[in-house]
Amino acid sequence: MDLHFTKDEPAPDERDALDAVLGTPESGWRGGIRDAATDTRQVDGGRVLRERRHLLLPALHALQGRRGWISPGGLNYVCARLGVPPAEAHGVASFYAMFATTERPATVVHVCDDVACSPRGAEELCRELERRCGPPGSAVGGHGTWQRSPCLGLCERGPAAFVQQAGRGREDASLAPASADALEAVLRGRDVPPRPGEGSVPQKGDPELRLLARVDVADPGSLDDYRAHGGYRALRRALHVGAAEVLRELHDSRLAGRGGAAFPAGVKWKAVAEAPARPHYLICNADESEPGTFKDRVLMEQDPFAVVEAMTIAGFAIGAERGFLYVRGEYPEATRRLAHAIAEARQRGFLGPSILERGFSFEIEIRRGAGAYICGEETALMESIEGRRGEPRNKPPFPVHVGLFGKPTAINNVETLVNVLEVIAHGGEAYAGRGTPASTGTKLFCLSGCVEIPGVYEVHFGATLGELIALGGGVRGGRPLQAVLLGGAAGAFVGPADLDMPLTLEGARERGATLGSGVVLVFDDTVDLKPLLARIAAFFRDESCGQCVPCRVGTVRQEEALARLLAPGADVLKEQALLADLEQVMKDASICGLGQTASGAIQSAIRRLGVFGGRA
Numbered sequence: 286m287d288l289h290f291t292k293d294e295p296a297p298d299e300r301d302a303l304d305a306v307l308g309t310p311e312s313g314w315r316g317g318i319r320d321a322a323t324d325t326r327q328v329d330g331g332r333v334l335r336e337r338r339h340l341l342l343p344a345l346h347a348l349q350g351r352r353g354w355i356s357p358g359g360l361n362y363v364c365a366r367l368g369v370p371p372a373e374a375h376g377v378a379s380f381y382a383m384f385a386t387t388e389r390p391a392t393v394v395h396v397c398d399d400v401a402c403s404p405r406g407a408e409e410l411c412r413e414l415e416r417r418c419g420p421p422g423s424a425v426g427g428h429g430t431w432q433r434s435p436c437l438g439l440c441e442r443g444p445a446a447f448v449q450q451a452g453r454g455r456e457d458a459s460l461a462p463a464s465a466d467a468l469e470a471v472l473r474g475r476d477v478p479p480r481p482g483e484g485s486v487p488q489k490g491d492p493e494l495r496l497l498a499r500v501d502v503a504d505p506g507s508l509d510d511y512r513a514h515g516g517y518r519a520l521r522r523a524l525h526v527g528a529a530e531v532l533r534e535l536h537d538s539r540l541a542g543r544g545g546a547a548f549p550a551g552v553k554w555k556a557v558a559e560a561p562a563r564p565h566y567l568i569c570n571a572d573e574s575e576p577g578t579f580k581d582r583v584l585m586e587q588d589p590f591a592v593v594e595a596m597t598i599a600g601f602a603i604g605a606e607r608g609f610l611y612v613r614g615e616y617p618e619a620t621r622r623l624a625h626a627i628a629e630a631r632q633r634g635f636l637g638p639s640i641l642e643r644g645f646s647f648e649i650e651i652r653r654g655a656g657a658y659i660c661g662e663e664t665a666l667m668e669s670i671e672g673r674r675g676e677p678r679n680k681p682p683f684p685v686h687v688g689l690f691g692k693p694t695a696i697n698n699v700e701t702l703v704n705v706l707e708v709i710a711h712g713g714e715a716y717a718g719r720g721t722p723a724s725t726g727t728k729l730f731c732l733s734g735c736v737e738i739p740g741v742y743e744v745h746f747g748a749t750l751g752e753l754i755a756l757g758g759g760v761r762g763g764r765p766l767q768a769v770l771l772g773g774a775a776g777a778f779v780g781p782a783d784l785d786m787p788l789t790l791e792g793a794r795e796r797g798a799t800l801g802s803g804v805v806l807v808f809d810d811t812v813d814l815k816p817l818l819a820r821i822a823a824f825f826r827d828e829s830c831g832q833c834v835p836c837r838v839g840t841v842r843q844e845e846a847l848a849r850l851l852a853p854g855a856d857v858l859k860e861q862a863l864l865a866d867l868e869q870v871m872k873d874a875s876i877c878g879l880g881q882t883a884s885g886a887i888q889s890a891i892r893r894l895g896v897f898g899g900r901a
């Protein structure tokens with residue numbers, strides 16, 4: 286790919302798809318029909334074009350969704366429309382797993398073979414699909430193909446699949462639990478059967494629930510039903526008491542971020558509210574790609590108005606008029622429901638100019654990710670929205686000072702934001718009364734793997750690991766517990782001796798673990814953990830953005846060492862020593878959290894569980 290345009294032209298349907306996103310071209314310079322009278326006298330560029338660069342990701346989605354790949358002609362047209370050099374646009378398109386820059390079939394079935402689906406038959410499913418349809422990448426039925434995928438955020442229903450479907454009027458969909466029969470039928474041209482939305486919250490209807498109170502109870506498509514179940518009370522209160530009071534309540538609540546880093550939400554919001562540069566931005570991080578995590582998906586699919594209301598309160602408190610909701614690309618249903626909720630809220634005066642006639646204006650734009658775990662990292666996510674490759678930035682400066690488009694930005698996880706509704710509706714002090722002094726409120730846990738009743742569970746911080754597993758009906762079939770992966774692939778394994786561990790930020794820390802994004806992935810004694818460690822290593826190698834050497838090279842070496850350990854006759858002590866060295870380097874020298882945590886789970890399995898026999 287060059288800095289210059291090739292001679293390839295867009296097909297008419299590619300032009301249509303792009304114009305639907307970008308509007309009709311303003312001039313011949315921007316891909317329209319040349320008008321000698323005007324086009325030779327004026328040309329737009331510079332700031333005007335830079336301000337449109339954030340449309341690159343939606344534009345690439347439009348092309349991918351229409352043809353099933355991003356053709357050179359289509360890419361040329363995007364570049365002409367947005368004034369982006371072709372080499373740069375190609376660099377962005379090729380960064381994301383959901384985009385193809387070479388021709389491929391219109392239907393692509395992604396079958397999850399990750400840590401939570403493995404003990405639920407994913408490997409058997411992939412083998413059966415391979416037997417019927419050929420190895421991954423084979424052309425099936427004229428217009429379909431399949432491939433293996435990392436976690437799709439449907440772990441409670443595993444084995445899971447996600448179907449990309451290109452063509453006018455066709456939409457992506459997911460399928461879980463997926464069977465070989467169903468996947469083969471889809472590959473041969475059948476429609477994807479509807480996936481039941483409800484059923485992911487086994488505690489549904491429990492009066493103790495706070496964050497999940499409306500899930501499977503209120504109609505997620507109805508604003509009236511949302512309001513009948515307490516919706517929009519918090520926003521009314523926020524607008525009534527004012528932004529300073531909202532910030533004070535949040536500070537008093539001691540709410541910690543639920544995206545993994547547990548940073549105090551009140552501190553973040555105050556820093557943005559006080560930042561002198563303007564405008565301010567809000568981002569809701571709904572990229573949820575940590576293997577084993579699905580709580581944000583359930584909130585977005587089943588209580589989308591809560592996400593919209595919470596973002597509006599956040600915008601009000603930090604002085605932002607524009608918020609971005611960055612949703613994982615593999616979450617088509619959540620995206621549809623959020624888009625509907627935003628449109629409804631706007632129509633009824635809960636979004637847009639002068640909300641509830643109180644003078645505060647706020648808009649929310651959805652941005653769809655395109656299959657890159659690293660885009661959950663806050664600065665990579667900002668790069669992605671800005672139309673660049675999702676490569677993390679060095680910090681400092683921190684996003685509260687220099688964030689999206691270089692402006693002060695508050696970025697919060699979906700669950701963090703939904704907690705704000707509780708804080709504002711009942712007051713910060715009352716909120717902090719639940720849980721423990723250092724871990725306030727309730728927490729959502731994604732319980733999956735070898736348990737009787739997988740799903741999203743809400744418990745007060747402080748419930749023990751054993752109590753949570755008991756809530757989920759215990760280990761499947763009453764078998765002995767072998768291990769639990771806490772916090773996902775970026776987390777750590779704990780053993781049966783840790784069942785008394787309190788599920789709090791401090792409780793996990795004391796045991797050298799982390800709650801991370803709330804993953805509690807249970808393995809019974811029948812599961813061979815060694816291939817799972819190799820899967821985790823492959824995940825990090827695949828998802829490393831490649832920007833810094835310790836992570837780019839370290840994740841490859843880590844995967845190679847694990848492959849040798851899995852082979853017969855391995856020198857266990859030598860390989861374990863090498864893995865420990867790699868961990869140290871990646872932890873100390875990687876730019877971002879991906880490299881810093883890429884060895885955590887593997888090292889905990891070696892040191893705590895002695896998976897390879899010899900201790901490191």
Ligand SMILES: Cc1cc2nc3c(=O)[nH]c(=O)nc-3n(C[C@H](O)[C@H](O)[C@H](O)COP(=O)(O)O)c2cc1C
Binds near residue numbers: 543548572658701877
């Ligand atoms: C590799 C990586 C992936 C991440 N993925 C997510 C994610 O999917 N969702 C999320 O909310 N935070 C994710 N984070 C954490 C974000 O960088 C950030 O801390 C978070 O969005 C802040 O929100 P919170 O304070 O409400 O937790 C990730 C971090 C790293 C290093």
Ligand code: SF4
Binds near residue numbers: 677832834836876877
């Ligand atoms: S640590 Fe890995 S993912 Fe993070 S910036 Fe470096 S190469 Fe990219």
Ligand code: FES
Binds near residue numbers: 397438440443444
């Ligand atoms: S959907 Fe398969 S591991 Fe999460």
